[in-house]
Every structure is written in C-alpha cells, then in structure tokens.
Amino acid sequence: MCAATRMHPDEPVVDAALVRRLISAQFPQWERLPITPVGPAGADNAMFRLGPELAVRLPRVEWAAGDVRREHQWLPRLAPRLPLPVPAPLALGRPAAGYPWEWSVLRWLDGVNPAVGVLAAPAGLARDLAGFVNALRAADPADAPAGRRSAPLASRDGATRAAIAQLTGSIDTAAATALWDKALRLPDYAGPPVWTHGDLTPGNLLLTRTGRLAAVIDFALMGVGDPTADLIAAWNLLPAAARPTYRAALGADDAMWARGRAWAFSIALVTIPYYRHTDQALTANARHVVREVLADRSV
Numbered sequence: 001m002c003a004a005t006r007m008h009p010d011e012p013v014v015d016a017a018l019v020r021r022l023i024s025a026q027f028p029q030w031e032r033l034p035i036t037p038v039g040p041a042g043a044d045n046a047m048f049r050l051g052p053e054l055a056v057r058l059p060r061v062e063w064a065a066g067d068v069r070r071e072h073q074w075l076p077r078l079a080p081r082l083p084l085p086v087p088a089p090l091a092l093g094r095p096a097a098g099y100p101w102e103w104s105v106l107r108w109l110d111g112v113n114p115a116v117g118v119l120a121a122p123a124g125l126a127r128d129l130a131g132f133v134n135a136l137r138a139a140d141p142a143d144a145p146a147g148r149r150s151a152p153l154a155s156r157d158g159a160t161r162a163a164i165a166q167l168t169g170s171i172d173t174a175a176a177t178a179l180w181d182k183a184l185r186l187p188d189y190a191g192p193p194v195w196t197h198g199d200l201t202p203g204n205l206l207l208t209r210t211g212r213l214a215a216v217i218d219f220a221l222m223g224v225g226d227p228t229a230d231l232i233a234a235w236n237l238l239p240a241a242a243r244p245t246y247r248a249a250l251g252a253d254d255a256m257w258a259r260g261r262a263w264a265f266s267i268a269l270v271t272i273p274y275y276r277h278t279d280q281a282l283t284a285n286a287r288h289v290v291r292e293v294l295a296d297r298s299v
Contacts, residue, residue, distance in 0.1 A: 111206025150225020231260025
C-alpha cells in the first residue's frame with residue numbers, strides 16, 4: 001500500500017511529489033535528498049523517508065493535525081527520561097502547496113514492526129515494553145496536556161455499541177455486548193495522572209533483529225491521565241503466555257487489567273468498520289484483538 005492511498009473521506013492527496021514541493025519551499029537544505037514512501041501506510045499520518053537519516057510525517061486527517069505541535073513540544077522533554085529512542089522532531093512544516101496542516105521532519109529510527117503471532121522473544125518484548133511504559137509513567141506530569149485516551153470507558157459507549165451493531169454476522173455480538181456491559185461496571189481509575197503513550201500498537205513499535213524493543217514511535221495521543229490505555233499491547237501484540245509478564249511488570253490489579261482489555265476491545269471494534277475497505281493490515285489486527293479479548297479469561 002503506498003502513502004498516497006486514502007484512508008479517510010476528503011483526505012488530501014499526500015504523495016512524494018507533495019513532499020518534494022513542501023521540502024523545497026520550506027527546508028531547501030534538504031531538497032536534494034531522495035524521498036521514499038514508507039509502507040505500510042499509516043492510518044492517520046503518511047510517512048516518507050528523506051535521505052538516509054530523516055523522515056517526513058504528514059497528518060492525513062484533521063483530527064490528527066493538532067498532534068504535530070504536541071510532539072514537537074513534549075517529545076524533546078520526555079526523550080532524556082526514556083530508556084529507548086523516540087522520534088526526535090527537527091523541523092515544523094507549515095501548510096502550503098494545497099496541503100492544509102502542519103507537518104514534521106524527524107530523525108529516522110531503524111527497526112521493524114513486530115509480526116503478531118510470530119514474535120521471536122515475546123516475554124522479553126513484554127518486559128522491554130513494560131520498562132518503557134514505567135519510565136514514561138515516572139516522567140513529571142506538570143503542565144502536560146491530557147492524554148487523548150485518558151477518559152473513562154463510558155465515554156466510548158456509544159461508538160462501541162454502534163460498532164458492535166455494524167459487525168453483526170462477523171463477530172459474536174451477544175458475547176461482545178456482554179463483555180462491554182460488564183466492563184462499564186468497572187471502577188474508574190482513581191490514581192494520580194501519569195504520562196501515557198496512548199497508542200501502543202504493532203505499527204508504533206520497532207524491534208531489533210532479535211525481537212527486542214528498539215524504539216517507540218507515533219506519540220500523537222500522548223498526554224497525562226489514566227494509564228490504562230497503555231495496557232492495550234497485551235491483546236494487540238503479545239500472545240496470551242506473555243501477558244502475565246507485562247501485567248506483573250506494570251503492577252496492574254484486576255480492575256485496571258479488565259479496563260485495559262476493554263480499551264483494546266473498544267478500539268478494535270471501532271477500527272474494523274471504519275478501516276475495513278482501506279487498511280487491511282489495521283483491520284486484520286483489530287479482528288485479532290476481538291478474538292483474543294473474547295477468548296481471554298484472565299479476569
């Protein structure tokens with residue numbers, strides 16, 4: 001799938017030609033560098049490699065556009081406190097050439113996205129990811145923005161039930177509704193607000209050749225609040241045998257673990273009908289999450 005594939009209604013065309021025009025006009029010091037689309041295509045942002053050391057990231061849709069400045073403001077502050085590399089914003093691009101939003105030039109990070117189901121070192125990856133999340137949680141939350149996924153589960157009720165209805169015939173909607181009803185009776189998070197990534201999915205993780213975590217990318221949803229959403233990797237990435245390692249390292253009690261499972265479930269349910277005709281990889285992972293959650297008896 002190329003970076004110019006459209007994921008959203010009324011999405012602007014984002015291709016290498018546009019990136020070349022933007023770079024040439026705004027950052028001429030890089031205008032001679034080759035531009036290569038990075039696949040698979042991102043759901044909310046298009047990524048291009050700019051020479052051997054840089055990347056260009058452009059929002060595909062309006063709801064992602066405001067996250068560019070968030071990353072530019074906060075990632076440089078968080079990076080020294082984290083045990084693994086994260087994106088390093090180098091330049092903030094302006095709307096131009098028919099493209100309506102701000103965009104980023106960042107340092108390129110090496111690694112490969114994990115392939116769910118064939119992880120080389122799942123327990124080690126669970127420990128690596130938990131270590132990263134714990135370090136992020138320990139960062140000073142003062143003056144930080146609210147996390148985009150720090151609201152109570154009840155805030156997702158309408159969207160989740162609508163998605164379940166849309167998936168009639170392709171999932172067990174009775175079991176899905178029962179699980180969601182039960183999740184809404186869980187207590188809300190009552191602890192102190194902490195930093196969260198908010199979108200720990202396979203596409204936002206980079207691994208080494210030996211299967212260990214090399215870097216974490218795409219902090220568009222980052223902020224402070226309820227840390228529950230950072231548990232979603234237990235179901236969208238880790239096999240069942242590695243989940244206890246992740247849970248123990250993060251100190252998740254029964255209520256938080258169940259909320260994390262419900263977060264993963266809700267995100268996956270909403271993803272399937274929205275992206276099923278435009279992003280097959282994302283939809284396949286979402287269907288995987290639904291199966292894993294419905295089969296999970298850990299809480």
